[in-house]
Amino acid sequence: MSSLVVVLLVIAVVLVVGGITWGIVAMVRRQAYISSIRERGWTFVSSPTWESVGRLSNPPFGLGFERHPDDQITGATSTGRAFQVIEYKSSYWSGWVGMVTLSRPLPELWVTGGETTPRYGVLAQAVPAPPQLGPGWQVGALDPAYAQEVLTPGVCQQLTALASGQVGVNLSIDGDQLVVLDPPRKDLDRLGPWLEQLGAVASAVDAAPLDRWIQPEPQQRLTFYHHPDWYWVGVDDSLLEFTPINRGGSHHRTEDVVRGRDGDGPPFVAFKHHWQTTRTESYTDSNGNTQTRTITEHHDEPILGFQLPIAMPPLKIGRKGLGKGIEFESAAFNKQFAVSAQDRKYAYDVIHPRQMEYLMAAQGRPFEIDGDWVWFSPGEHSQPAxxxxxxxxxxxxxxxPRFVWKNLGLQDTPYPALDS
Structure with a gap:
């Protein structure tokens, strides 16, 4: 055996032993950390279920389909206020979050101070920060009056106390939870006082006269930011029986199923459809012999459908392609869109001049009306799509038009116009 081989073997052994040693050290440290948590009367859960974040819908929660709660610490402050410190990972953010419970569910509010930036995906508008917070603070809310009523002098005082001694504060109200990013979870001696101070902020919020802003109690399910009537299902293979999926191949399954609706719009179901196909191909091996092998290919497609209150005649609206489609009086519309229908008069009734103007301006995805369902070609399975x-x-x-709905059997339109 050459000296080089011996050296490489020694290095390999050292690396393996070193890796095992560091693994043992990490495990011992983790167990000591967990023991210290429990000595404080708190609870540690290494694999919490989705219910741990099920009622939270504001960023970093409520975004995307990949949501994974991890290590969780729960307990109560000295005043009996329930808290949670949890690791959370999604497609858009990964880190630790600390929160305490408020006495009532309230609208979203965002407060950042110090070397922090507003969270990804937040849709609230910036509003003036109270002078009591001092320079460098940013506030966001959907209603400036609400932000003003929350940020009383007492709340501002507790927020500045929370910010003292740390890089910054990134705080929000999410229903009945006061949520802060990046709690000092590694140092339990710091985490305890930090939670007490966060509880003091919550007490100041509870003391503010905010009853007129109380929100409905959120349901215990995974929801989506600014879409309160959307909810996560996960898997529902019964959808494969009636949705317009690609029916070739085998091993069909659903993933990331979402149901819901927006306001008075029609309810929808959306999911990703997976399936497999196999094929046999010939090849020449290293000896020059012809062999065959089976190739398995994996496929997926987004499915998005909206259920109508009544069946409508077939109608398909898509981008102009090779097909000519029905001609309308607008040359600009005909250049952009291909419309097909069994009943041309019905198509003309539905695709009137105002409708054409809307379709051209909105630039939406192709869709097809089939009975009491509208099926889209969304291009991707995502929350924005x-x-x-x-x-x-x-x-x-x-x-x-109303007369179209009446001709179909309804007394009036189920979807009043949203604008003129």
Missing amino acids: IAHCSAYLRGFLGRV
Whole structure:
């Protein structure tokens, strides 16, 4: 055996032993950390279920389909206020979050101070920060009056106390939870006082006269930011029986199933469809012999459908392609869109001049009406794609004339126009 081989073997052994040693050290440290948590009367859960974050819908929660709660610490402050410190991972953010419970569910509010930036995905508008907070603070809310009523002098005092001694504060109200990013979870001697101070902020919020802002109690399910009537299902293979999936191949399954609706719009179901196909191909091996092998290919497609209150005649609206489609009086519309229908008069009734103007301006995805369902070709299975198609379809349905709905058997339009 050469000296080089011996050296490499020694290095390999050292690396293996070193890796095992560091693994043991990490395990011992983790166990000591968990023991210290429990000595404080708190509870540690290494694999919490989705219920741990099920009622939270504001960023970093409520975004995307990949949501994974991890290590969780729960307990109560000295005043009996329930708290949670949890690791959370999604497609958009990964880190630790600390929160305490408020006495009532309230609208979203965002407060950042110090070397922090507003969270990804937040839709609230910036409003003036109270002078009591001092320079460098940012506040966001959907209603400036609400932010003003929350941020009383007492709340501002507790917020500045929370910010003292740390880089910054990134705080929000999410229902009945006061949520802060990046709690000092590694140092339990710091975490305890930090939670007490966060509880003091919550007490100041509870003391503010905010009853007129109380929100409905959120349901215990995974929801989506600014889409309160959307909810996560996960898997529902019964959908494969009636949805317009690609029916070739085998091993069909659903993933990331979401149901819901937006306002008075039609309810929807959205999911990703997976399946497999196999094929046999010939090849020449290293000896020059012809062999065959089976190749398995994996496929997926987004499915998005909206259920109508009544069946409508077939109608398909898509981008102009090789097909000519029905001609309308607008040359600009004919250049962009291909419309097909069994009943041309019905198509002309639905695709009137105002409807054409809307479709050209909105630039939505292709869709097809089939009975009491509208099926989209969304291009991707994502929260923004669902939201866009939902708004696009609602605008389309709101422009279907009343006499069309009456001819179909309804007394009036189920989707009143949203604008003139």
